[in-house]
Amino acid sequence: MRTAVRGREDLDYVIFVKRIAEKTGVDLGAYKRKQMERRLRSLASQCGASSLREFFHMLERDPSLLELLWKRMTINVSELFRNPDKFVELEKNILPRLAARAGRLRVWSAGCSYGAEAYSVAMLLEELSSPWQGPPILATDIDEEMLARAREGVFSEADMKNVSRARRRRFFVQGEGQYRGRPEVRRLVEFREHDLLQDDFEGRFHLVLCRNVVIYFTDEAKDRLYRKFFDSLTDGGVLFIGGTERIFGAEAIGFKPISAFFYEKPMPPGRRE
Numbered sequence: 001m002r003t004a005v006r007g008r009e010d011l012d013y014v015i016f017v018k019r020i021a022e023k024t025g026v027d028l029g030a031y032k033r034k035q036m037e038r039r040l041r042s043l044a045s046q047c048g049a050s051s052l053r054e055f056f057h058m059l060e061r062d063p064s065l066l067e068l069l070w071k072r073m074t075i076n077v078s079e080l081f082r083n084p085d086k087f088v089e090l091e092k093n094i095l096p097r098l099a100a101r102a103g104r105l106r107v108w109s110a111g112c113s114y115g116a117e118a119y120s121v122a123m124l125l126e127e128l129s130s131p132w133q134g135p136p137i138l139a140t141d142i143d144e145e146m147l148a149r150a151r152e153g154v155f156s157e158a159d160m161k162n163v164s165r166a167r168r169r170r171f172f173v174q175g176e177g178q179y180r181g182r183p184e185v186r187r188l189v190e191f192r193e194h195d196l197l198q199d200d201f202e203g204r205f206h207l208v209l210c211r212n213v214v215i216y217f218t219d220e221a222k223d224r225l226y227r228k229f230f231d232s233l234t235d236g237g238v239l240f241i242g243g244t245e246r247i248f249g250a251e252a253i254g255f256k257p258i259s260a261f262f263y264e265k266p267m268p269p270g271r272r273e
């Protein structure tokens with residue numbers, strides 16, 4: 001009996017994923033099934049649907065439910081200088097080395113949420129050489145609402161907890177319970193919509209940050225993604241991942257781990273730094 005229920009639920013989920021992909025182009029199948037299914041079923045039941053099949057029909061009738069679905073699928077938690085010690089490593093070791101080698105660094109914050117990560121790097125670049133002359137940091141996310149918020153560059157007191165007094169003064173204007181990035185920081189970031197699982201990647205980046213994004217991706221989706229990041233880095237470029245993440249099989253992709261959260265695409269043999 002339980003097997004029959006499981007079989008029905010399985011089909012219900014598989015068909016839902018397929019229909020969403022046909023309707024929207026978003027591949028929910030690349031996210032870990034257990035977490036994704038739990039989130040989808042709880043949303044479906046909150047909306048009064050007794051199955052994902054019924055939920056799909058509701059989505060077709062009421063497109064605003066799709067917005068709710070995207071919200072449930074993506075978790076947007078962030079803050080400036082998240083894992084501060086890693087940002088110190090970025091500031092003291094990684095960025096100066098990259099800048100000495102390349103000068104005009106191309107940086108990508110992939111899965112940027114409301115922009116805290118991209119603005120953190122923007123501050124470091126501006127401190128490295130003011131005014132920063134390189135191209136704007138590319139910051140992308142699948143969630144348009146977060147991108148709109150990111151463009152405003154407004155952060156709460158909680159977002160700012162790792163930002164020193166000196167940086168608050170230099171890079172932000174303080175309002176009522178919130179801080180807004182000054183124009184000279186905001187001009188350093190360009191926000192764009194992009195799906196890491198579907199869309200093409202640009203190339204020749206010196207630094208790619210993809211942190212706290214892949215937690216819900218399947219192992220295959222992660223592996224594909226890290227290979228694409230490898231290709232999108234320039235020789236000697238660095239990938240910066242999240243505080244609880246690791247790239248299994250990094251060497252097989254070609255990466256050289258620099259430390260726990262930084263992976264380098266090595267220079268080809270014979271080419272000097």
Ligand SMILES: C[S@@+](CC[C@H](N)C(=O)[O-])C[C@H]1O[C@@H](n2cnc3c(N)ncnc32)[C@H](O)[C@@H]1O
Pocket residue numbers: 074075076077078079082110111112113114116117140141142143146194195196197210211212213242
């Ligand atoms: C927890 S936030 C991480 C924000 C920031 N990188 C940090 O570490 O603080 C995860 C972000 O990944 C985004 N995301 C999830 N799936 C994505 C996909 N397929 N393509 C692009 N962004 C995605 C979510 O919209 C969300 O804003």
